[in-house]
Amino acid sequence: MSCHEGRVAARAAVRRLLPRLLLGLPAVALLTLFFVLPYVEMVAMSFRAPAFGQPFGSGHTLMHYGRALGDPIYTGALLRSLLTGALITALCLVISFPLALHLSRLQGRWHVVFYACIVSPLLIGVLVRNFGWMVLVAVDGPFNRWLLAAGLIERPFRVLFTQGLVVMALVHVFTPFMVLPIATALRNVRPELRDASASLGAGGWETFRRVTLPLSFPGVQAGVTLVFVLSVAAYVTPALLGGQGIAYMPAVVVRELIGSFAWPFGAALAVIMAASTLAVVTVFTLATHRLAERTRG
Amino acid sequence: MMRALSAAVLGVIYAFLLLPLVAVVAASLTAGELMRVPPQGLSLKWFARFLASETFREALLLSLQVAVTTVVVTVVLATLAALCHRALSRRLAATYRVAMTLPLLLPELLTAIGLLFFLNGLGLGKTLTGLQIAHVVIAFPFAFLAIVAALEQVDPAMEEASASLGAGGFGTFRRVLLPLIRPGMLTGGLFAFIVSFDMFTISLLLKPVGGNTLPLALFDFLTYDFDPTAAAAATLSVIAAVIGVLAIERMVGLKRAF
Numbered sequence: 288m289s290c291h292e293g294r295v296a297a298r299a300a301v302r303r304l305l306p307r308l309l310l311g312l313p314a315v316a317l318l319t320l321f322f323v324l325p326y327v328e329m330v331a332m333s334f335r336a337p338a339f340g341q342p343f344g345s346g347h348t349l350m351h352y353g354r355a356l357g358d359p360i361y362t363g364a365l366l367r368s369l370l371t372g373a374l375i376t377a378l379c380l381v382i383s384f385p386l387a388l389h390l391s392r393l394q395g396r397w398h399v400v401f402y403a404c405i406v407s408p409l410l411i412g413v414l415v416r417n418f419g420w421m422v423l424v425a426v427d428g429p430f431n432r433w434l435l436a437a438g439l440i441e442r443p444f445r446v447l448f449t450q451g452l453v454v455m456a457l458v459h460v461f462t463p464f465m466v467l468p469i470a471t472a473l474r475n476v477r478p479e480l481r482d483a484s485a486s487l488g489a490g491g492w493e494t495f496r497r498v499t500l501p502l503s504f505p506g507v508q509a510g511v512t513l514v515f516v517l518s519v520a521a522y523v524t525p526a527l528l529g530g531q532g533i534a535y536m537p538a539v540v541v542r543e544l545i546g547s548f549a550w551p552f553g554a555a556l557a558v559i560m561a562a563s564t565l566a567v568v569t570v571f572t573l574a575t576h577r578l579a580e581r582t583r584g
Numbered sequence: 585m586m587r588a589l590s591a592a593v594l595g596v597i598y599a600f601l602l603l604p605l606v607a608v609v610a611a612s613l614t615a616g617e618l619m620r621v622p623p624q625g626l627s628l629k630w631f632a633r634f635l636a637s638e639t640f641r642e643a644l645l646l647s648l649q650v651a652v653t654t655v656v657v658t659v660v661l662a663t664l665a666a667l668c669h670r671a672l673s674r675r676l677a678a679t680y681r682v683a684m685t686l687p688l689l690l691p692e693l694l695t696a697i698g699l700l701f702f703l704n705g706l707g708l709g710k711t712l713t714g715l716q717i718a719h720v721v722i723a724f725p726f727a728f729l730a731i732v733a734a735l736e737q738v739d740p741a742m743e744e745a746s747a748s749l750g751a752g753g754f755g756t757f758r759r760v761l762l763p764l765i766r767p768g769m770l771t772g773g774l775f776a777f778i779v780s781f782d783m784f785t786i787s788l789l790l791k792p793v794g795g796n797t798l799p800l801a802l803f804d805f806l807t808y809d810f811d812p813t814a815a816a817a818a819t820l821s822v823i824a825a826v827i828g829v830l831a832i833e834r835m836v837g838l839k840r841a842f
Contacts (some may be wrong), residue, residue, distance in 0.1 A: 299702045304671045306667055306753055307667055307670070307671035307753075308668055308669045308671055308672075309668075310665070310668045311664065311665050311667075311669070311680070312662040312668075313661050313664055313665075313670025314661045314664060314665035314684060314728070316660070316663075316666075317661060317720070317721065317724065318683070318684070318686070318687070318721065318724070321697065321702070321717050321718070321720075321721050322686065322687055322698075322721050324702055324703035325695065325698030325699045325700075325701065325703075326694070326695075327698075328698055328702040329694070329697055329698040331699060332701045339666065342704075359811075382600070383599050385590070385594060385597060386592060386594070386597055386598075389594055399833060399838060401598075402838050402839060403829050403833065403838060404598055404601060404602060405601065406829065406838060407605075407825055407826065407829045408601060408605065408825075410775075410778045410782075410824075410825035410828050411605060411782065411784075411821055411822055411825045412781075412782025412784060412799055412821050413782075413784060413800060414782070414784050414799050414803060414818075415605075415608060415782070415802075415818040415821045415822065416604050416605065417604075418608060418802075418814065419603070419604025419605055419606075419607045419608045419813075419818075420604050421806070421810075422604075422607045422608060422611050422621055422815070423603060423604060423607050423621065424620055425619070427618075427620075427621070428621065429607070429621045438771060439640060447608075458620055459600065459601065459604065462601065468604045496697065513689065514689060514799050516689070516690070517691055518693075520691030520693045520694060521691075521693075522693050522785050522788075523784050523785060523803075526824065527803065527806065527807075537693050538696070540693070541693075541788075541789070544697065544789070545788075545789070550700075551699065551738070553697070554697065554701065557693075557697050560694075584787060
């Protein structure tokens with residue numbers, strides 16, 4: 288009897304919820320058709336044969352992977368992108384942690400003001416933010432004039448089109464992506480835990496190292512993963528601020544696709560870039576697995 | 585001592601975050617002929633020159649057209665998807681949420697490359713329709729998250745009360761949910777607009793023949809010229825973002841939206 292009632296209730300719930308679930312279909316269709324399938328198409332494209340006068344030919348081949356992995360131009364660019372991505376991620380983490388801590392200690396009006404300072408760059412295009420750096424570091428720009436006026440340098444620095452500027456500008460672009468997950472995680476660290484640590488005799492630094500840091504680790508893990516993935520594939524900033532000298536992987540890929548019109552080879556390079564990024568993220572997740580588990584337990 | 589030091593460190597970091605934006609706005613206001621910060625005298629003449637340039641004007645119009653279409657399509661799809669999210673069990677909802685935000689979590693470049701091939705296969709390569717679809721895909725997660733956040737504030741008892749009083753699903757939505765989540769929908773629309781207006785990599789790979797969006801025109805301009813017209817173009821983005829942040833804070837609260 289109760290079993291029958293259960294079934295009736297379940298059927299009623301389905302009838303009530305089904306229309307709701309159907310509402311999700313258009314979005315699922317959009318993302319399946321124009322997001323999932325394009326990624327499938329990218330992998331498929333990387334196995335197509337090359338052709339003259341058109342982007343790709345008929346037939347399938349593995350030659351693009353052989354060519355990409357056998358040529359130091361491409362492996363070098365890939366390695367440079369991965370290393371630079373790691374450097375950018377580390378720098379983002381270093382400046383984001385103090386910001387997130389600061390945010391987590393503020394209340395009310397000031398919290399909103401500083402939160403807005405960190406979030407609003409997210410709503411301004413990467414191009415515009417890069418351009419801000421071009422203005423600031425120009426040979427006759429404010430940085431050089433201030434340094435000259437202060438007598439710290441004798442001749443203006445040439446910063447534009449250097450790797451240092453690319454790294455700095457990308458740290459600037461990705462910092463909000465690191466601050467937000469860490470700040471969320473810090474919000475979940477209850478203040479009583481810090482008080483307890485202090486009352487047990489731990490100093491400020493020790494409390495930070497043994498209580499706050501481990502408890503906010505899931506946020507760090509999320510931020511590091513996101514920033515690394517995004518920075519390895521960053522195209523605009525190196526293209527605008529890095530000049531022609533240094534080749535990063537995204538620029539190489541775009542050149543093959545748009546410049547040389549070699550779609551299968553460009554696709555193979557993109558797949559290699561995505562796969563190596565994923566490999567690094569997997570290693571990082573596995574290596575920090577125990578730290579993250581400790582927080583959850 | 586420690587306190588002064590940490591305040592100084594924070595000051596430097598906040599300056600690092602905000603200085604490039606201040607520099608862009610300052611450079612656009614100069615009365616001189618050169619890109620200079622601080623500006624030499626104040627004027628709006630570079631904004632006038634920006635509007636007088638046919639390249640920029642056409643690019644601005646294309647960007648606005650694409651952004652407005654993106655807002656309309658994205659808000660409708662995201663509202664439907666957010667209602668579906670609400671009906672799912674907790675575990676399913678978490679998975680669904682990640683799936684719906686994937687275009688935000690994966691690099692724009694890779695999505696652009698996939699779409700370049702895929703749209704070409706459909707015969708939509710290098711067309712305005714193709715570009716428009718790509719903008720919707722990338723902007724969708726931003727609107728979705730804002731509307732989900734707004735819906736989470738609504739007590740399920742409201743819908744139950746409405747249903748028990750005899751309202752159907754659509755009636756409950758129109759008379760109970762819609763008024764409550766309207767601020768979230770506006771926020772989502774604003775996000776979608778800004779994301780579309782600033783989108784670069786997608787537009788670079790998928791732009792229609794002969795059509796430049798504003799960021800593409802700005803990139804070309806920065807590569808070949810370097811005068812304050814570019815700063816005026818960029819300042820439009822900064823203004824849009826500031827208006828966006830203020831509006832979002834008023835409507836749903838910044839913290840809930842991000």
